[in-house]
Amino acid sequence: MESLKAIQSPGTAETRLSGWGRYPSCQGHIVNPESISALPNCFAQTDGLLPRGMGRSYGDAAISNSSTVILTRRLNQILDFDEEKGILRCQPGLNFEELINTFLPRGWFPPVTPGTKYVTMGGALASDIHGKNHHKDGSFVNFVNSFKIICADGEKLNCSRNENSELFHATAGGMGLTGLISELELSLLKVASPYVLVKKIRCKNLAETYEQIEANEKDYPYSVSWIDCLAAGSSLGRSILILGKHADKSLDAGETPTLEARQGITIPFDMPSWILNRYSIGSFNQLYYTVQEASGQEKVSHFNPYFYPLDFLADWNRLYGKAGFIQYQCALPQENSKAGLEEILTLSSKRGRSSFLAVLKKFGKAQGLLSFPIPGYTLTLDMPVKDGLFEFTKELDEIVLKHGGRIYLAKDACLSAENFRKMYPALPEWLAIKRGVDPKNRFSSSLAERLQLK
Ligand SMILES: Cc1cc2nc3c(=O)[nH]c(=O)nc-3n(C[C@H](O)[C@H](O)[C@H](O)COP(=O)(O)OP(=O)(O)OC[C@H]3O[C@@H](n4cnc5c(N)ncnc54)[C@H](O)[C@@H]3O)c2cc1C
CATH class of the missing domain: 3.30.465.10 (Uridine Diphospho-n-acetylenolpyruvylglucosamine Reductase; domain 3)
Structure with missing residues (x-):
């Protein structure tokens, strides 16, 4: 995977850069400082600059073909x-x-x-x-x-x-x-322990999913729903709601907590992209929805499979093939969220644009000027890059805009500057601060160029 190879390479180099979705990618220059004291030298060498962590943003937030990308992974003290x-x-x-x-x-x-x-x-x-x-x-x-x-x-x-x-x-x-x-x-x-008490509830449609999320939100700090985005009609929005809270005390009292719950496996090569289609995903969804042990009873889980289930499959982004994939994540305000979600799920089902990972979460209060969360709900869809994808995401953007929602920049690869401006009302205030600290626009990325963040 190009992005990780880049992180391991020392010094200054030219390399192919992408985010976790491997779309888009570009040729870029990287520097890999060993210490904070090396940063002034990195800043002096070049005009354009862009910090990069582990490249886990999905789209083009941590790539650039004009700025020097400063890898920060070695600055981990x-x-x-x-x-x-x-x-x-x-x-x-x-x-x-x-x-x-x-x-x-x-x-x-x-x-x-x-x-x-x-x-x-x-x-x-x-x-x-x-x-x-x-x-x-x-x-x-x-x-x-x-x-x-x-x-x-x-x-x-x-x-x-x-x-x-x-x-x-x-x-x-x-x-x-x-x-x-x-x-x-x-x-x-x-x-008090490395364990989490987990409760799974099977919900037969969107209305029941909402009811259960809201009925349980006071008792469980962690809440996430896996949604079957191909289900339609009276099953639209059917889901498995997964609730969690930290266990009060170590269940293996006296033992040192085991940090690795199980061994992971690695996807060894790029899968052919046709493997993921509406039929394979539809079968997976049917199976997942039916066989999940969603008894409504609390079970004990190690924190790893609860918080980080995808880390079990290293390089799982290769499942989507060489062309890569995007993660479309939108947030919809509370008052419009159900109507917006119904429209999005209906359109996804109609277009056969399936996602293995369709995830719904509830959001609380909003924070920073360009922070993504707004009070309401957020839906995440993973979709392989193939013909018609960007026409489809444009349709989704219109639904999101109509309902007063927004797209998450850390996942984005295709939003237009015009729609972005409509989604983030604090943008003028943010731009004034950015121009104050960076009048020559030294800090830039492919995302910043696409969305005209300067
Ligand atoms: C499997 C998976 C699950 C995820 N789950 C979630 C989730 O549940 N919730 C969520 O919010 N996100 C989630 N993400 C997205 C991820 O948390 C964000 O994209 C995060 O920013 C990635 O961090 P990174 O270190 O890889 O940064 P990068 O992807 O390398 O960079 C992300 C952004 O941070 C900037 N940046 C990095 N380091 C610095 C620095 N030192 N100073 C200034 N700017 C910097 C970069 O310029 C870029 O704009 C998930 C991603 C993956 C792959």
Whole structure:
């Protein structure tokens, strides 16, 4: 996989860059600094700049053919930890796997986590990521006390809610375009064990899915629904709702928690793209919906399969073949979300645009200026790049816009600048801050060029 090879290569190099969806890709220049002290030299070598973590954004947020891409993965030191309060100071390249391996044995867990451990803290803040607990706890920035950022002029600024607060709110969700986050201070979550109590509920349609999500939201901080996006008619929106909460105490009292619950496997080569079609996905969905043990009873799960089920299959993006895939993730405001989702699911079913992974989550309060979450619901669809895909996503964009919704920039590969402007009303405020700290537009990406973020 090009992006990971690039991360392992030292020094300056030219390489093919893409995000996790492997669409789009471009030829780019990378530098791979070993330490924070090497950054001024990286900044001096070139005009255009773009920080990159683990390349787990799906589309073109972490690629560029004009800016030098600064890999941050080697900047992964833990700088300080307050055992009492769970406050961590670290460099931006630290990823969730390293954080968990170091701090879970001491009883601390990331308070907001994405569906993979292979995301850096810098990437998490730049996308202001959300977890399965957004309805209760909000997004990543809620647990960031402060950070340091190196701006276009090379100056390092401290940012918090009290110091350079405008830049603080423009950088959370600012997709690496305000500067390079070089240090973060985060509050971790105290947990009593590495286990999670999980309850699965089978829901026969969208109305029942909504009912169950809302009936359970107070008791379970984590909530996510797998949706059968090919089901139609009275089964439209049928789902398996998966709820979770951290177990109170270690179920293996006295034993050291095992961090690896099971061995993963790797997809060894690019699968032919025809393998994923409406028939194979339809059969998978039928099977998944029927055989899931969705008894409505709580079961104990290790945190790994609960939070990171996809990490079990390394390089699973190769399942979509060489042409790659996109992840279409939209958020719809609470009042319109059911109508919007019905339209999206009906259109997906009609067009036969299937997705193995169609995921529905509830969102709580909104955060940073360009942060994605808004109070309501978010739906995620994975779709292989093939004929007619971008005509279809345009149709979806219109539905999302009509209902006052928006698209997640960390997943996006195809939104137009015009629609983007309509979706993010705080954009003018964000642009004013960006122009203040980066008047020559040094920080740019393929996404920024496509959406005219300058
Ligand atoms: C399997 C999978 C599951 C996922 N699940 C979720 C989920 O549940 N919720 C969610 O919100 N997201 C999810 N994501 C998306 C992922 O969390 C985000 O795209 C995240 O930003 C990726 O982090 P990264 O370290 O790989 O950054 P990259 O993809 O390399 O970069 C992402 C953005 O961050 C910027 N950036 C990176 N490092 C820095 C830095 N030090 N300073 C400034 N800017 C920086 C880049 O310029 C770019 O704009 C998922 C992705 C995958 C592949």
